Amino acid sequence: MVVKKICMMGAFAVGKTSLVRRFVHSIFSESYQTTIGVMISKKKLTLAEQEFELIIWDLEGRDEFTDFRSSYLRGVSGVIFVVDVTRPHTLTVVRQLREEVRNHIGEIPALILLNKADLADQWRLDAATLELLEDEGCTLLHTSAKTGANVEEGFLALLRSMTA
Amino acid sequence: MGMLVLECKPGPVFTALNRIPDWFLQIHSAPLGADSVLDVAAIFPFIAHFIEDAEVFWRNPVEARLGSGIWTELDEQGNQHQLEAYALQYQNSRILLLVDLTASFDARHHVYQRAREIALAQERLVMSLQRQQRKLQLQIQGLLARDESLHAIAERVRQHASAVMVCRPDGSVELLNQALMDIYPVSGNNGTRAEHSLLKQWVNEAEALYPEIHRVIETGASWEGEFESSAGSDKKWVRLLIGPVLDQEQRVTHLVCVANDISGLREPAIELERVTDYDFTTQLPNRRHFWRVLTRAIDECRASGEKLVLLYLDVDHFKRINDSLDHQAGDLLLGTLSSRLRSNIKKTDFIAHLGGDEFALMLRTSQRTLDLLPVAERLLKVVRQPLVVDGHNVSITASLGIACFPEHGNDAVGLMKRADLAMYHAKQRGRDQHLMFSRSLDEAFFNRTVIQKDLGNALSGGELRLVYQPQICLGANSFLRLEALLRWHHPVRGLISPAVFVPVAEESDLINQIGNWVLEEACRQARQFMDRNIQVVMSVNVSARQLRAGDFVQRVQQVLADTGLDPSQLELEVTETTLLDNMETRAESLQQLQELGVSIALDDFGSGFSSLNYLKNLPVDRLKIDQVFIQEIPHDEESKTITASVVKLAHELHMTVVAEGVETWDQLRFLQGIGCDYVQGFLLFRPLPPEEIGAVFASLASLRFDS
Numbered sequence: 050m051v052v053k054k055i056c057m058m059g060a061f062a063v064g065k066t067s068l069v070r071r072f073v074h075s076i077f078s079e080s081y082q083t084t085i086g087v088m089i090s091k092k093k094l095t096l097a098e099q100e101f102e103l104i105i106w107d108l109e110g111r112d113e114f115t116d117f118r119s120s121y122l123r124g125v126s127g128v129i130f131v132v133d134v135t136r137p138h139t140l141t142v143v144r145q146l147r148e149e150v151r152n153h154i155g156e157i158p159a160l161i162l163l164n165k166a167d168l169a170d171q172w173r174l175d176a177a178t179l180e181l182l183e184d185e186g187c188t189l190l191h192t193s194a195k196t197g198a199n200v201e202e203g204f205l206a207l208l209r210s211m212t213a
Numbered sequence: 214m215g216m217l218v219l220e221c222k223p224g225p226v227f228t229a230l231n232r233i234p235d236w237f238l239q240i241h242s243a244p245l246g247a248d249s250v251l252d253v254a255a256i257f258p259f260i261a262h263f264i265e266d267a268e269v270f271w272r273n274p275v276e277a278r279l280g281s282g283i284w285t286e287l288d289e290q291g292n293q294h295q296l297e298a299y300a301l302q303y304q305n306s307r308i309l310l311l312v313d314l315t316a317s318f319d320a321r322h323h324v325y326q327r328a329r330e331i332a333l334a335q336e337r338l339v340m341s342l343q344r345q346q347r348k349l350q351l352q353i354q355g356l357l358a359r360d361e362s363l364h365a366i367a368e369r370v371r372q373h374a375s376a377v378m379v380c381r382p383d384g385s386v387e388l389l390n391q392a393l394m395d396i397y398p399v400s401g402n403n404g405t406r407a408e409h410s411l412l413k414q415w416v417n418e419a420e421a422l423y424p425e426i427h428r429v430i431e432t433g434a435s436w437e438g439e440f441e442s443s444a445g446s447d448k449k450w451v452r453l454l455i456g457p458v459l460d461q462e463q464r465v466t467h468l469v470c471v472a473n474d475i476s477g478l479r480e481p482a483i484e485l486e487r488v489t490d491y492d493f494t495t496q497l498p499n500r501r502h503f504w505r506v507l508t509r510a511i512d513e514c515r516a517s518g519e520k521l522v523l524l525y526l527d528v529d530h531f532k533r534i535n536d537s538l539d540h541q542a543g544d545l546l547l548g549t550l551s552s553r554l555r556s557n558i559k560k561t562d563f564i565a566h567l568g569g570d571e572f573a574l575m576l577r578t579s580q581r582t583l584d585l586l587p588v589a590e591r592l593l594k595v596v597r598q599p600l601v602v603d604g605h606n607v608s609i610t611a612s613l614g615i616a617c618f619p620e621h622g623n624d625a626v627g628l629m630k631r632a633d634l635a636m637y638h639a640k641q642r643g644r645d646q647h648l649m650f651s652r653s654l655d656e657a658f659f660n661r662t663v664i665q666k667d668l669g670n671a672l673s674g675g676e677l678r679l680v681y682q683p684q685i686c687l688g689a690n691s692f693l694r695l696e697a698l699l700r701w702h703h704p705v706r707g708l709i710s711p712a713v714f715v716p717v718a719e720e721s722d723l724i725n726q727i728g729n730w731v732l733e734e735a736c737r738q739a740r741q742f743m744d745r746n747i748q749v750v751m752s753v754n755v756s757a758r759q760l761r762a763g764d765f766v767q768r769v770q771q772v773l774a775d776t777g778l779d780p781s782q783l784e785l786e787v788t789e790t791t792l793l794d795n796m797e798t799r800a801e802s803l804q805q806l807q808e809l810g811v812s813i814a815l816d817d818f819g820s821g822f823s824s825l826n827y828l829k830n831l832p833v834d835r836l837k838i839d840q841v842f843i844q845e846i847p848h849d850e851e852s853k854t855i856t857a858s859v860v861k862l863a864h865e866l867h868m869t870v871v872a873e874g875v876e877t878w879d880q881l882r883f884l885q886g887i888g889c890d891y892v893q894g895f896l897l898f899r900p901l902p903p904e905e906i907g908a909v910f911a912s913l914a915s916l917r918f919d920s
Contacts, residue, residue, distance in 0.1 A: 054258075061329050083329045089259060104258055118282055123262040131808060131890030136336060173340065185215060199357070 050100045051095070052125050053211055055204075058150070059131035060142035062112025066162040067194035068131065069107050072204050077195055084109050087121065097209055103204065111142050119153045127158040127211045129203065135171040135192075136165050140178055147187075159187070162203050166191035196210040216552060219251065221271070221307040225264060239288040249676045253309070254420045258313075259284045260298055267278035267300035274302040283314060298816075316555055317497060322448050327786065339475065340759060342452055343437070346471040350456040351655065353469045357458045363388050372918045377474040382465045384412035396474050398445040414466065415453055418442050423897070433457045433465045442696035450476045451619045456845070495551035495566040497713070503565030503573055508625045509620055510563075510575060521618035523718055523904050524574040526554070526631035529610045529644040536795070538607070546600060546607065551879060553595040557821065573632075589647035597645070610645035612636050621650045667703060672726060676702050684871055684893040684908055687885050692904035693910050694871075694891060696752040696786070699727070719756055724917040728759040729768065736776040736783060738903055752784040752814060757791040766805045780810030788816045804832045805831055812893065814871065818859065828866060835891075836863045840874025847879045857887045864888065 057065040066084050069075050073092045088107040093100065108121055120211070122128075124186065128150055130143040143161060161182065163174070183189060192199040217237055220229040229249040241256045260694045263281040270279040276658040281298040288294055295318040299554035301308040314321070349370075356366050363379070365390045371378040376393035380386045397411065419426045419440040437454040458467040498506065507523070514521045528534075528550070534541040547566070554572060555564055563575040563628040576588070596611040614636025622628030638647040638657070648654075671677050677699060686696035703707045718724040732753050741752035758766055773780055785806060792799045803813050814835035815828075838859055845852035856872070863870045872884045873896030884892055898909060 062333050071652075081326075081330070081333075083322070083326045085325050086285065087259060088285045110329070112329065113824075120262060120266050123265060136340070138336060151717075 050102050051112070051212075052102045053126040053208070054104045054106060055127045055129060055207060055211075056109045056125050057105065057129050057131060058143075058146050059110060060136070060139040061112045063110065063133040063136070063139050064194045065110065065129075065131045066107050068129075068162065068164065068192065068200055068203070069105055071200045073105070075113060075197075077197070079195075085110055092204075094205070094208060096205065096212065099207050099212070101212075102177060111146060115180045119149075122150060122154050125154065125157065127160070127207045129207055130161045132157060132166050132174070133165050134174050135165055135168050137173050137175060140174055142146070144178075144182075144195055158207060158213075160203060160207045161187050161189045161208070162192045162199075164194060166198060167174045167196050168195040169204060176211060216313070216548065219253065219311065221264075221267070221309055221310040225254075225268070227253050227309060227706050230308075233822070234313065236288075236294055236312070238317065239290070239292070240286050240294060242289060255295075257284075257286065260309075261295075263298055263300075264309075266394070267298075267307075270300045271302060271307040277301070277791075278818040289512060304669050316560070325725035339439075340453065342473055342475070343454075346375060346437070346454040346473065348451070349373065349377070350454050350469050350471050352398060352909065353377065353379065353471075354456055354458050357385065357467055361756055373547060374473075376470075376474075378411065378470040378472070380412055380468050380470065381818075382468060386411070387467065393472065395442050396449060396451070412470065415440075415451075415455075415470070417444065419453070429634075430455060430457070430468070433459060437844075449474050449483045451792075454573055478737050479528065479833050487774050488759055490617060495547055495556070496605070497564055497566040497572075499565065500567040501527070503563070503567060504625065506563055506565075507573075507575060507629070510577060511625055511628070514577065514618055514877060517579075520580065521628075522576040522578070522580050523616050524526040524576070524589065524592070524647075525614040525629070525636045526572040526574065526611050527613075527636050528596070529612055529640065534607060534609060535570075538605075546609070550609070552597065553598070554592060557591055557595050572630075576587075579633075585615055585649065589615060593645065593647060612640055612644050613647035614650065615647060616650040631655075661717055664709070664714055666722065668714055668718055668723055668727075670700070673701070673732060674704075676704065677727065677730065677733065678702070679738065680902055681751075681906055682737070682900040683898045683906075683913075684891045685897050685913070686891055687889060692748045692750050692782075693906075693913060694750045694784075695739075695906065696893065696900075697731060697738075697754070699731055719758065724756045724759070728756050733772050733776070736772050736778045738774045739782055740778045741903075742906060742910075743778070743909060747907055749906075749910075750776075750782050750784055750812075752786055754786045754816065755791070757788075760787065760791055760799055761795075766802055766809070769806060769811060770809060773811075781812070784812045784814055784835070785816045787814040789818065792831070793896070800831055807832045807834075828862070831838075833868060835871055837871040838889075840894075843872050843874045843875070843884075846883050856884075856889075860887050894898065 057069060059065055061083060062081055066075060066082065066088060069088070069090050071088045071123055074111050084107060089104045090107065092103045092105065094103060096100070104193070105122060130147060131139075132143050132198070133139045146158065150159070155176075163179075179189060190199050190206065192203055194200060217233070217234055218230040219226055220230055227250065229251055254264055259281070266281075267279060270276075279300040281300075283295055283297045286294045286296060293315070295314045297312050297314055299310040299311060299312065317718070321751055338721055339731070351368065353366060355447055356369070357379070360535065366379070367390070370388075370390045371581060373390055374389065374392060376396050378386060378389040378393050416430065419438055422440050423438045425435070426436055426438070435454070435456045437452070439452045440451055442451040452473045454471045456471075457465045460466050466902065488805060509834060510521055512882065513519070519906060534546070538546065548571070551566060551572070554574070558564060558574060558576070565573050567573050574592070593613060594610055600607045600609065609745050616622055616628050616631035616634045616635060618628055621631040631654075634654050635648045635650040638654050642648065671811065679697045680700055681695040681697055682698060686692075686694070688830060699715070699716055701711070703709050715724075718727055719884045732755075733755045735751050739749050742749045744768065755765075762768075769785070770784075772778075773783065787799075813833040815831070816837045817834045817839045818836045836859060838856055842852040842856050846856065848855065860870045869890040871891040871893060871916060872880075872889050873893045875881055875892045878894050880894075881892060
């Protein structure tokens with residue numbers, strides 16, 4: 050079994066923990082429960098007949114009260130950045146985090162999940178910024194922890210790029 | 214015990230230094246390796262990554278400790294455990310502490326949750342504001358583009374909640390509304406000097422956060438952002454949108470500025486709350502947090518009819534214990550104590566570290582009567598359990614005050630005061646005990662307050678005086694030894710016992726003023742006796758506060774010079790407890806006094822912490838055996854043995870001995886028999902006014918006790 054560490058990063062309340070819970074335990078709750086520090090979950094997956102164990106580090110949401118701890122990135126194989134499509138500020142946070150990750154460990158497989166995609170009527174993200182990210186080579190994927198849309202696909206896409 | 218202490222040896226290999234806590238076994242139940250070795254990196258992937266940082270820290274520990282940050286683990290039953298690791302360097306050992314924060318995590322999580330919910334709500338408000346500002350700006354732009362008159366536009370925005378200013382590209386104002394004037398102290402709407410500079414002010418202020426603002430505006434694009442802005446003498450956070458109006462040649466004719474005061478959304482209170490809610494040393498809620506919880510709990514109990522019990526715990530002699538350990542060991546002691554207390558209360562109870570050596574516990578119950586005795590006993594018992602800190606066995610005790618809502622206080626302040634008062638009285642009664650608040654304590658407290666107030670006037674009002682009790686030499690000595698004793702004649706209450714007012718004075722600076730007066734008066738009186746050919750040695754009691762004052766030796770020197778008393782005729786009495794708070798420094802002061810020629814007596818010997826070991830290192834000329842031992846002579850064999858031993862030891866150390874509280878002839882004979890040098894007590898003389906001392910001296914000239 051190959052063990053891979055991945056980190057979930059993003060602003061607070063974008064749905065990082067909900068995505069992990071949906072992926073690992075297939076459950077979802079509407080209520081927002083903030084994460085303090087790091088929540089570690091494990092999930093076994095098979096990809097191309099190879100067994101993997103993903104150690105998922107769900108990092109506390111980034112806000113003005115939280116310091117960036119580069120040590121959390123030690124040994125990471127891939128990063129999932131999460132954006133809340135109803136909050137444009139969360140995209141700014143992800144762009145900053147992406148830069149910080151690059152500065153600390155260089156280029157590694159990463160994916161941006163545009164979460165809460167089920168709230169299409171409240172979409173507030175700037176299309177130009179998203180285009181810019183795509184131009185920079187970022188993989189963007191619309192997800193919904195609530196409906197489960199693209200959640201498993203997101204984790205698998207990251208795993209594929211980590212093992213490519 | 215919430216903490217697992219591990220020592221890291223090269224490898225790295227981790228060895229448990231304490232008993233493996235239950236929470237750890239719930240997460241990882243596999244048996245320990247040989248010699249208590251734990252592979253923590255394999256058990257906790259989180260730690261595996263932290264160890265690299267810890268290794269760097271251990272090589273060069275620039276700070277007291279390095280924290281890992283909190284992480285959450287699931288145990289084998291699926292329960293969450295919130296943990297944090299700390300790397301420490303302790304006496305060249307590399308220590309890794311694993312702390313289980315689960316017990317206090319709910320309260321901490323609640324604060325974070327609340328803070329982020331508020332931040333989220335504020336973020337949504339700002340987004341909503343942004344939409345409104347854009348809509349308004351587009352409306353005004355549209356009106357200007359259709360050549361609508363400025364007057365008509367001004368009318369439309371006059372009462373708008375958002376501040377509006379329309380200006381020329383050079384900043385000259387075309388119109389502004391009331392909301393803008395509410396934020397900024399500008400007047401009129403015809404381009405006064407202040408209005409003219411507002412655009413420039415905004416641009417300058419925003420530039421620090423948005424360096425591109427000049428370029429954006431000059432190129433005729435819209436700009437929006439949030440920044441801190443000066444509004445008269447105030448600073449406000451403003452959300453500003455600046456939109457250009459272009460003519461057919463795409464030149465900027467006007468700028469439409471829409472602003473809102475968002476200061477309320479940027480309150481730093483949430484951050485403060487997060488930073489200041491928990492105490493690092495104990496991982497317990499701090500005083501501020503406790504105060505909030507107590508206030509809320511009282512409100513809830515008032516509504517529900519529940520009873521609330523507040524226990525206020527203070528470690529006895531903590532300062533002395535803490536001073537004898539190094540800083541980290543003191544912290545470790547408090548951390549251990551908090552773990553013990555926490556594990557001895559119910560999950561629904563609340564405990565906080567109020568600071569220093571003070572803890573507060575809050576219990577709620579729906580029972581009308583609650584037997585608090587077992588709870589209080591249990592808490593004091595866990596405090597008493599021996600601890601090994603810094604390689605030393607440390608014994609600690611605590612005093613506990615209890616107050617109940619609603620009987621003893623109807624609000625948080627009242628209840629805390631009563632619990633604190635009860636704790637104070639528990640200490641007064643000898644420490645290591647608990648005491649429930651009662652009205653009599655309030656009365657005692659009131660009395661103390663009155664005494665303290667009146668004592669302040671007693672000195673200037675001439676209500677204090679000295680009396681002198683002779684100490685009789687059982688051998689041959691021509692000098693009469695006198696102990697100066699303080700008396701207070703209160704104008705209303707009459708004679709107040711020193712046992713009542715001296716402890717009150719000792720709690721404040723009054724004891725310094727009074728002590729200095731006693732020293733001066735006793736020396737002055739001794740000099741007068743000498744002038745009358747009455748050979749005396751005057752003994753004066755010195756308080757801990759006086760001795761702690763940096764200039765005490767100089768003061769004694771000055772008094773001797775002022776009164777003309779020979780230093781050999783002054784003796785200063787100190788108690789063991791006076792010395793114990795800083796033995797080395799106090800001994801230095803005593804040495805300096807001895808070098809002046811003043812003699813030193815150690816008062817109440819045997820009553821306190823009597824360590825014979827330190828006696829040989831102290832510059833002491835005389836020991837005064839505590840009267841407790843003398844009073845039990847001749848019936849109590851143990852007291853007789855102790856007294857005889859003290860006399861023998863003192864003589865071996867070249868000290869003389871005074872026995873105080875001598876009241877019977879049997880006691881006198883015994884003391885004479887064991888070679889005690891001086892006796893003092895009512896059997897011989899009560900404390901006397903100065904005018905009677907002459908007669909005493911004359912009568913003693915012919916009296917001998919050695920026959």
